Amino acid sequence: MTDPAQYRPAPGSIPTEPGVYKFRDPSGRVVYVGKAKNLRARLSNYFQDLSQLHPRTRQMVTTASQVEWTVVASEVEALQLEYTWIKRFDPRFNVKYRDDKTYPVLAVSTGERIPRAFFYRGPRRKGVRYFGPYSHAWAVRETLDLLTRVFPVRTCSKGVYNRHESLGRPCLLGYIDKCSAPCVGKVSEQEHREIVKGFLRFMAGHTDAVVRDLNARMHEAAAEMDFERAARLRDDLQAVQKITEQQAVVLGDGTDADVIGVWADELEAAIQMFHVRAGRIRGQRGWVVERTEDGDEALAELLQTFLIQFYSDAVEQEESAAGLEEKIDRRGVDQESHQSTPWTRDDGIHRVVPKEVLIDREALDLERTKEMLGTLRGAAVDLRVPQRGDKRALMETVQKNAKDALRQHKMKRVGDLSARSQALQELQEALGLEQAPLRIECTDISHIQGTDVVASLVVFEDGLPKKQDYRRYHIKEAAGDGHSNDVASIAEVTRRRFARHKEDVRALPDEADEARFEDEANPEQEQQRRFAYPPQLFVVDGGAPQVAAAQAVFDELGIVDVALIGIAKRLEEVWVPGDDEPLILPRNSQAMYLIQQLRDEAHRFAINFHRQQRSKRMRASELDAVPGLGQARRKALVQHFGSVKKLKAASVEEIAGVKGFGPKLAQACFEALHGADGGASKS
Template sequence: MPDPSTYRPPPGSIPVEPGVYRFSDPHGRVIYVGKAKSLRSRLTSYFADISGLHPRTRQMVTTAAKVEWTVVNTEVEALQLEYNWIKEYDPRFNVRYRDDKSYPVLAVTLNEEYPRLSVYRGPRRKGVRYFGPYSHAWAIRETLDLLTRVFPARTCSGGVFKRHNQIGRPCLLGYIDKCSAPCVGRVSADEHRRIVEDFCDFLSGRTDRFARELEHKMIAAAEELDFERAARLRDDLSALRRAMEKQAVVLGDGTDADVVAFADDELEAAVQVFHVRGGRVRGQRGWIVEKASEPDELEGGVEAQLVAQFLTQFYGEQAELGGASDSGGDEAANPVPREVLVPRLPDDADELAEWLSGLRGSRVVLRVPQRGDKKALAETVHRNAKEALQQHKLKRAGDFNARSAALQSIQDALGLAEAPLRIECVDISHVQGTDVVASLVVFEDGLPRKSDYRHYGIKEAAGDGRSDDVASIAEVTRRRFWRHVQDRAQPEDFSAEGKSRKFAYPPNLFVVDGGAPQVNAAAAVLTELGVTDVAVIGLAKRLEEIWVPGEPDPVIMPRNSEGLYLLQRVRDEAHRFAITYHRSKRSKRMTASVLDAVPGLGEHRRKALVTHFGSVARLKKASVEEITSVPGIGPATAAAVLEALGVTVADPPAVDSVGSAPSEIPVSDDDIAQRAAR
């Protein structure tokens, strides 16, 4: 464990100006990023008596091996640089405001000829309007189900739209009047776009106009004794009002604000945000984060520090996501609101407000609500945060204890110096030595870290059966740890270039799927590369035995051991990930191999066939005439394709000396030229 005194900067070498600093571990991985008004004052406090530090801070300084800093001119520049470094290095000791799920939004693709309404997760795209976020995808679908009665816009995918355009019949939604069916020309592109724009106007808050229009139409239809149309309009009006009720007005002055609240205990904090646009609550988000306290806490306390960290990370990411979107001048579409209501102002509130204003492009007010409706809403958000923290503690208590017991059990059974907080596992998948692939999965603190998963195509697998697995395990181990060795040899260059740090440090435990031969092969590669700080084991499927390199007998863990359960989960996850990749690779090879046997069918025309029909199964059901509709495919080639797929062709077309079909079968000049060339 590094001693902070070994890397403490010399007295007087730290500048007193504002800046941003970063701590790195012995492998060169950045583990913490912070900012300070005075770098000397802040960094000096890290090297005081470690017994007086916050537990998480104490763990950070004893994990680090180096500290670096960058001086900036203003605190606003420090905010921006701190955000950029946190995003680039993903430090493990920084509080990370990440959802345990991806919040969906309602996307309207205004950049298409026939705009589509859909549930969407992911980065924002140019030319697309977004509404939300919503807590659940079903909430968007429920909203669409209500509003497509009044605004019958397209909700189908591009493939479905194209298919119904080809067959000339609308889908079910078109028949029940929940889609205006632009795919079959029931409405023009301009008419459909007007429907979509009305839908966007309604969700943007301009709701009263549509309700009044429907009510006037309903009354007019009743006066004309068209009671059937009046009943439909009545149902549409009811659906519109139900949708309006789901976006209840909470602030009557058309407020555009985010209301943030925190609830915390000694170790964790819950964060809740209500997004209010046009006076209505449009979305809600929540996070649970580990608390981290600076050696010299901000004047406002831990809550003020949480506020500052949250605003920097959350709105920095939101501005990047929303930067590519086309808001069309709509205030509700801007990811940074005009006003941010927080429970406590941090020390650098003025600098934060200036930074947020730069992200938004206009003035942003950062303040604490004191009375009235905004104060009442802030209390509601705080109650939600307290409830979220309570539910999280109840849910995670058992899981955390079980994971801790599992890691401790593995440490004791294998005689490790410390608990294996990071476990990596390799599995090989193939069919009789063909299409050999490997997967590498990562578990940190007993939980899967899917962003670090990798799969490999094996190049050196040869031989038969068992030797394939051994050679494959050796290759994957070499490829995984070669990068680590290179990074360790040149940590300075690695840090300066800002390369990916996903595998900049080794696991505590490396697990291979197999017995003694596989684990010995992996251990031999690590020895060859000079990696000595990684424990290697093999987990055999038959009796769940744990093999250690060089040991004649396996380690047997109790069947009810939490540690064995964890190792099984890691191994099974690696197997699942490998099988998924192997199936995709095998299906591509099998598709290509079936058509490879057709004489005269080159790579481009094979690809054209599969693209046109979508799959080999659909190609088998096609007729010769349908296949010849693909450019470059003639009747003789079409018949050969069907025969290769096992389909009997009743009267295969004859081919003359230049490769053309008889005159009664139409053949293009291009087909004749291509066959003549062959």
């Protein structure tokens, strides 16, 4: 813990112009980024009596050891630079706009050869169209179940598709006409893409044409006395109408708008957003964030920061997806419907930023925020607080959702927050640390009888996993040729991790270069930053021998500011370097639960990596290195002989008899299976 008075800038040295500032900890890591109209006035607030500061702000200034700033020409530039630095440095004390839950979506894998529709939660990926988010998982599944009556698109996984393709018969959905069964050639790839095209157009909002077409076909079937087909089309029409009714019109003028409401207490704030497109609510999202300051002005600033960060991220994702258009067009996916969705580009206008953004309170610097949103959209954006009518009524609904989301979040998180704080405090006291171990790293080794020896490194910050900082290692020196030394493996991982730390500290760019507004984020430098600061606590999976090996590496590299412990599986004992007896933590203590969670996560991550490596090795074939022998020919070869054993028993002449194999390729295959000497003796 540091005293802010020790690094407080000299009186009069802080400029009064607009700018962006960074607080760094003793390791040089950026822990907070902020902006200000007047840098001197804003930074002075951080160096007042600690008892007057918000608890989170107090923790930040006592964690930091220096502050630096960059002056910019205007407040808009300050907004842009703040967003850039938050993305680049991922400061721990900045407000994180995390979804209050993972919303389910309906996804269509347009980038696949045979696209499929499926239920999905998680981060967005290239080559996939998303519709939603929906409020409940059942809503996605019901929508998909109803739509496959009208648009029988593929919904199965790749494994199921490949299995039925090889069997030559469709799955149950293919038999009941809820899938067009492209796996067995019931429809061609192009015909299936036409079905996908209709599915995408319907989900993008073009429902009238589908309803008209179903009505016409139903009456035509009835006129031809084909009542069975007419009844099936009637059911399809009812399914389409049911989906359409679920997207009720809330704004009669066909408005495209995002409606954003905020509800807050003294510690946290909930943000709710309704996406309204063509007058209908097409999606809902929510976030819960910690507050760093009290008062209405702080809430207005929080809303402004949210608007800039959310829409900047959305435009960035849209631009990265725009590169798929050429690929999508080449594969024959519906280009027109791809462009007609409200989330994609059209004539340089970013549709992810709607024409109207309705908020429940005025954001800080409303005009400048509106100007920046207009720059992101490529056209004017109407940012305002609705005063009356349907839009005001909808805003009240959004605010009610925000209030309810905050209440549910409090009920869900109160136990978690207190438990994590208690666990970190107990660890600090048990290990005699100067401060709570806010960043903890843990490593584990995985192998089977000395083969495919790998290690994992998992990272917890504030008692929660930080998965983007996880690392995997191939053990190079302490294992190989069927043998493994777990103690030496722990030493190797520890040495590689902290040797990398020392290298990356030296390799960090000059602070003057970092401060340049024009500087682009460098992914390589970003990786360096993640290892340029050490954890407060390093945990190894094992007992006294593993801890002693890791401590020897610490001594070798001169690592003195990192606490080290080991966790032994048998009795859950905690081993500290230099102690002959283990430290026994109470079985029901939060500190023990946290260490167990760390160890189990490292174990899981290591086992998964080991399985991947083992599976990769087992899939390797002796025929992989034969030039001119691709996957199709390898498959044909095994199918012709019936098994690998019979293939190995075959002569060069028998291999040459397989369709597509000449004498030269047959000889190469034989030599790959038997070696050059065996090939010479049998040819």
